[in-house]
Amino acid sequence: MSLKIVVLAKQVPDTRNVGKDAMKADGTINRAALPAIFNPEDLNALEQALRLKDAHPGSTVTILTMGPGRAADIIREGLFRGADNGYLLTDRAFAGADTLATSYALATAIRKIGDCDIIIGGRQAIDGDTAQVGPQVAEKLGLTQITYAEEILEVGKDKIKVKRHIDGGVETVEGPLPIVITVNGSAASCRPRNAKLVQKYKHAKTVTEKQQGNLDYTDLYDKRDYLNLAEWSVADVNGDLAQCGLSGSPTKVKAIQNIVFQAKESKTISGSDRDVEDLIVELLANHTIG
Amino acid sequence: MANYYTDIPELKFHLNNPMMKRICELKERNYRDKDEFDYAPLDFEDAVDSYDKVLEITGEITGEIIAANAEGVDEEGPHCANGRVEYASGTKQNLDAMVKAGLNGMTMPRKFGGLNFPITPYTMCAEIVAAADAGFGNIWSLQDCIETLYEFGTSDQHSRFIPRVCQGETMSMDLTEPDAGSDLQSVMLKATYSEKDGCWLLNGVKRFITNGDADIHLVLARSEEGTRDGRGLSMFIYDKNEGGVNVRRIENKLGIHGSPTCELVYKNAKAELCGDRKLGLIKYVMALMNGARLGIAAQSVGLSQAAYNEGLAYAKDRKQFGKAIIEFPAVYDMLAIMKGKLDAGRALLYQTARYVDIYKALDDIARERKLTPEERQEQKKYAKLADSFTPLAKGMNSEYANQNAYDCIQIHGGSGFMMEYACQRIYRDARITSIYEGTTQLQTVAAIRYVTNGSYIATIREYEAIPCSPEMEPLMSRLKKMADKFEASTNAVKEAQDQELLDFVARRLMEMSATIIMCHLLIQDASKSSELFSKSTHVYLNYAEAEVEKHTNFIENLDKEDLAFYKK
Numbered sequence: 001m002s003l004k005i006v007v008l009a010k011q012v013p014d015t016r017n018v019g020k021d022a023m024k025a026d027g028t029i030n031r032a033a034l035p036a037i038f039n040p041e042d043l044n045a046l047e048q049a050l051r052l053k054d055a056h057p058g059s060t061v062t063i064l065t066m067g068p069g070r071a072a073d074i075i076r077e078g079l080f081r082g083a084d085n086g087y088l089l090t091d092r093a094f095a096g097a098d099t100l101a102t103s104y105a106l107a108t109a110i111r112k113i114g115d116c117d118i119i120i121g122g123r124q125a126i127d128g129d130t131a132q133v134g135p136q137v138a139e140k141l142g143l144t145q146i147t148y149a150e151e152i153l154e155v156g157k158d159k160i161k162v163k164r165h166i167d168g169g170v171e172t173v174e175g176p177l178p179i180v181i182t183v184n185g186s187a188a189s190c191r192p193r194n195a196k197l198v199q200k201y202k203h204a205k206t207v208t209e210k211q212q213g214n215l216d217y218t219d220l221y222d223k224r225d226y227l228n229l230a231e232w233s234v235a236d237v238n239g240d241l242a243q244c245g246l247s248g249s250p251t252k253v254k255a256i257q258n259i260v261f262q263a264k265e266s267k268t269i270s271g272s273d274r275d276v277e278d279l280i281v282e283l284l285a286n287h288t289i290g
Numbered sequence: 291m292a293n294y295y296t297d298i299p300e301l302k303f304h305l306n307n308p309m310m311k312r313i314c315e316l317k318e319r320n321y322r323d324k325d326e327f328d329y330a331p332l333d334f335e336d337a338v339d340s341y342d343k344v345l346e347i348t349g350e351i352t353g354e355i356i357a358a359n360a361e362g363v364d365e366e367g368p369h370c371a372n373g374r375v376e377y378a379s380g381t382k383q384n385l386d387a388m389v390k391a392g393l394n395g396m397t398m399p400r401k402f403g404g405l406n407f408p409i410t411p412y413t414m415c416a417e418i419v420a421a422a423d424a425g426f427g428n429i430w431s432l433q434d435c436i437e438t439l440y441e442f443g444t445s446d447q448h449s450r451f452i453p454r455v456c457q458g459e460t461m462s463m464d465l466t467e468p469d470a471g472s473d474l475q476s477v478m479l480k481a482t483y484s485e486k487d488g489c490w491l492l493n494g495v496k497r498f499i500t501n502g503d504a505d506i507h508l509v510l511a512r513s514e515e516g517t518r519d520g521r522g523l524s525m526f527i528y529d530k531n532e533g534g535v536n537v538r539r540i541e542n543k544l545g546i547h548g549s550p551t552c553e554l555v556y557k558n559a560k561a562e563l564c565g566d567r568k569l570g571l572i573k574y575v576m577a578l579m580n581g582a583r584l585g586i587a588a589q590s591v592g593l594s595q596a597a598y599n600e601g602l603a604y605a606k607d608r609k610q611f612g613k614a615i616i617e618f619p620a621v622y623d624m625l626a627i628m629k630g631k632l633d634a635g636r637a638l639l640y641q642t643a644r645y646v647d648i649y650k651a652l653d654d655i656a657r658e659r660k661l662t663p664e665e666r667q668e669q670k671k672y673a674k675l676a677d678s679f680t681p682l683a684k685g686m687n688s689e690y691a692n693q694n695a696y697d698c699i700q701i702h703g704g705s706g707f708m709m710e711y712a713c714q715r716i717y718r719d720a721r722i723t724s725i726y727e728g729t730t731q732l733q734t735v736a737a738i739r740y741v742t743n744g745s746y747i748a749t750i751r752e753y754e755a756i757p758c759s760p761e762m763e764p765l766m767s768r769l770k771k772m773a774d775k776f777e778a779s780t781n782a783v784k785e786a787q788d789q790e791l792l793d794f795v796a797r798r799l800m801e802m803s804a805t806i807i808m809c810h811l812l813i814q815d816a817s818k819s820s821e822l823f824s825k826s827t828h829v830y831l832n833y834a835e836a837e838v839e840k841h842t843n844f845i846e847n848l849d850k851e852d853l854a855f856y857k858k
Contacts, residue, residue: 192351195344195392195405199329202343217332224328 002058003155004109005049008121008134009042009063009078013073015126016040029127036070037076041122043190046182048152049120050082050191056155060084062113066094066105072206075229079201080193085226087113088206091233096246099128103136105244108237110141118160120181122147126136131182138180145180146173150187153154292357293843294418295349300594300633303815303822304640305341310410313644316651327400337812341411345830347391348415356384357422359421360548364425364715368550373536375503375550377429380635384426388419389703394433395456398440402448403456409650410643413588415638420592421599424719425548427592429501429587435461435508438578439527441653442565447527451506462504463578464496464528464554471498472732474510475520482826490526490563492534492556497601500726502552503537505530508559512568520558523570526561534559545718579852580677582727583684584646587639589721590687593716594632597694600713601625601701608703614769624697630830631690632773632822637811639687649673675749678740682804685733687767688723695720737804738796742784746803747777753810761816761824765831769809770836776802779845798841805834 015022015033015198015248019034046061053059063078064084065071073290089109097105110116119141124131138145146162150170150258163170165184203220205213206229210221221227235243242248269275283289295301306588316336321337323330359380366378372533377385388394396412398404412434418432419428436455439447453788455461470476485810494513496502507528514522528535534557541551565574602625615621647673654666661669695717699706724730740746751771758766780799783792809831 054745192387192391194348194390195347195396196329198343198347199331199405200338216335220332220656 001056001155001157002060002287003052003117004057004060004062004115005120006062006064006113006117007042007046007049007083008106008137009046009065009074010039010122010125011036011065011067011074012039012125012127013037014059016110032143036073038074039122039125039127041126042123042184043082043122043186044185045120045181046081046083046105047188047190048149048181048183049118051188052118052152052155053082060087064088064106064113064269066097066109068095068207069208069212070168072209072229072231076201076204077193077196079204080198082194082197085230087230087232089207089237089266090206090234091244093239093241093244096249096263097244098251099130099132099136100250101244101246101248103133103140104248105237107137107140108239110137112232112237117177118155118179118181119143120149120183123176123182124163134180134182134219141178141180143178143180144175145182146175146182147182148245149181150184152181159218201227203227204229205261292353293346293349293415294352294357294421295345297349297353298340299346300636300822301418301510302342303819304636304802305345307339307644309644309648310334310338310408311645313408313410313651316655317406317647319655323400323406330339330400330406330850342409343510344407345411345414346395346403346419348418349389351384351387351393352418352422355387356419356426359384360423360426360715361539361712363423363548367547368540370537370540370550370552373538375537375540375552377550378548381426381429381548381744383532384423385429385460393430394458395436395452395464397434398436398452398456402452405453405496408647409584409746410640410647413584413639413643414586416588417592417595417636420589421596422592423548424589424593424723428549429460429590430548431589432461432463432501432504434581434585435463435506435578437581438508438525438574438726439506439564442525442574447562447564451527451529454506460501460504462499462501462507462721463582464499464502464507464509465575465578466494466498468497472729474575475523476518477510477512477523477571479509479511481524481526481561482515483513485797492528492559492560492561494528494556495538496552496554497557498541498726498800498801499552499554500549502550502554503530507535508564508574509556510575511561513563513567513570521570523575524567524575525564526572527564528556528559532560545715545721559664575642579727580646580680583733584639584682585586586723586727587635587642587680587687589684590684590691590720591632591636592637593691593720593723594628594635594687594694595721597691597698597713598628598632600711600716601628601694601698604705604711604713605701613620618764620672621701624701626825626829627833628694628697630826630833631694633815633826634805634830634834635683635687635690635809637677637815638683638808641811642676642683645672645676645679649676662730667730674745678737678745678749679727679807681733681736682800682807683738684727685730685800686804686808689718689730691720691723734797734800737800738792741780741796741799741803742792745782747773747808750803750806750810752774753807753814754815756810757817759811759820761820762813762817765809765813765827768831768835769806769813772802772809772835773806775838775842776806779842783845788850790853794853794856795845798845802838802841805837809834 013031014037024030049061053061061083063075063083065074065090084091093107121134128229135145148165149162151163161174163172165186168252311334314334324332332338363378363380395404396407400406416431481490481492484491509526509528512522513524536555538555539551605621606614608615649669652669698713700716702713759829812827816827
């Protein structure tokens, strides 16, 4: 049984190694100081997709990403690891999207790709940490969703069995196909880039990239179609401009606070039941735990 | 995250050596594979870019997986049960990552599933891997045994075995026996041809076999009954799928714990001949050993780098008497000479690898068509250079790895003697490098004839004619004087016409030639990149000059009669 799998992947600033200059004075991210990387949990999702491809010969894995032109790197990274092709959703009209507008754009693109069996992405991106996009895509497409997946155990005809991460353990659930799955960081790490695939796909470029750069091998793109990476605009996916980008984003940022934790804010708590209880209540109240 | 390739700019520098152009041209046969294989390079720039990218993958896997597993692998080690080897769990993860990344059979032609990489970038990968886990480096690097099967096997053997290695099956070379270590002529493992089975059967015991439970073994065995010397030995291929070889035990070693060192028992193990009978030791094992020696040289450079990194980090971090210890001359002296030996040894390693690349690529072309007279000359020249440089690269780098590991612990002081720091593992792992695949003493035996026949001095004199940067000119004139002293010492020893005296001072002559050659290579490198190599070149030349002085003094003052004082 061959499967058509779409992996939702996002290029994110590497917030795991944040230095002093990671944030600008106005509280926005200083992207220049943070390298752009493949969102870590999306890599976990890609690995699950590639394992399905290994187990079900004839399956295809497609990378779908939205972002500026440089996000084509994400598609190449996917190809280097075993994905078959990819689409870059890129358009000024997509810019400034919150999770709602992002899931709208991705859902329209998935419809355009058509006949997908499994749409899989990371649980959340490290720059937003919302964990909303996957579930919203499922809702917009009217599909079942399994979140916090740790491992896809098996795929049968019209049915999938998934182990998912829950508080204090795991549970195994079944769902129908097609389905949307979001993968937890505790799932298997993604396989490394493959030496042959890197050599095969290293020249892959989008139309925009071909126009920008000095192409070393101009005739290559006619001979090897797999080196042409697809770029889709709002019009290409038949999107409604009002639901895309900033105009489609009800989320408004009121203010951004730069919080610096200081040692003087520490306090001493005794081991008494009362103090411990007070601390738990306080941590629950400020959402540090719970 | 650490990337063991991009973090070391010296590697990329060596990858961009001008000789690479010729190497790629030969290895890629003018880029003829590009229409047949989608991953073949289009031209020279594309080829080097591919090497660079694959090295980056290796560096990433090494930084993120192999380095992270190294301590666990060292503690856990492999286990032996029911005649089979079970790798440490971290080793399995490492191997799995390398296989998935397609880093096996790297030098093999594409038609077998290989990457068709030259030896030079492959050797860089071996260095990188060994810097994180020298033991794992063995398991992975033994893939280069396939070179020997490729060179001397039949096309039927090629198509049966090479694709398996490219897909990640591991190899071993089964040479040593309880009574045949350095002296491989004494190998007794018996090979008898069975008419009934239509194949050879191997019976006997091998000892100290690295990765002895490999999928595919190259075995040295005695095929000619009644013989006692090297001429009775042949090389065989044993496929684990055939059965007949069991692992009796795994050795408990000082270092490289991740690498299983096995005692093997052969009971009617079915095997097939590789190449011609009787050429096992004199031809095939020599080829195998030359490849393996380059591999150990790479492993040694990796360990030298690891020792330097640990020493440097600790010296910057550790404060005594109100400042970081790296600020004390006694400490920065140690670190500078560590870096000098590292850069010098690495320069020698990759120069050797490039020489090997050219002659091997030409050898391979010669299997397809007749070489032109110019090509034949080129082949001969580089084969000779490769043969003469290999024992220097292995001998010197393995000694330097040990010296750097020693100094690394010294920089750590008391903490270095504790088991908590990586330096103790590096120290233990480095120790074997100057022993296996031929001890330093045997490398000296291999090297000394190039001292006495004038090969090294001729190469040195050729190097003297290579223009250097103005900054390096004063060093070059000092270096020429060093060469004069080396030449005078060599001549003095030769004139004495005494074999025992020559053997006695051989190590000194070998070291002098090697240090002078390394100084030249560093001067050439520093002339191109002062930023990367200027300091090391100054430091190493100061060191080498003193070494040459020391050895020439010793030889000058040594009387033949003095040897009596040394004997028991």
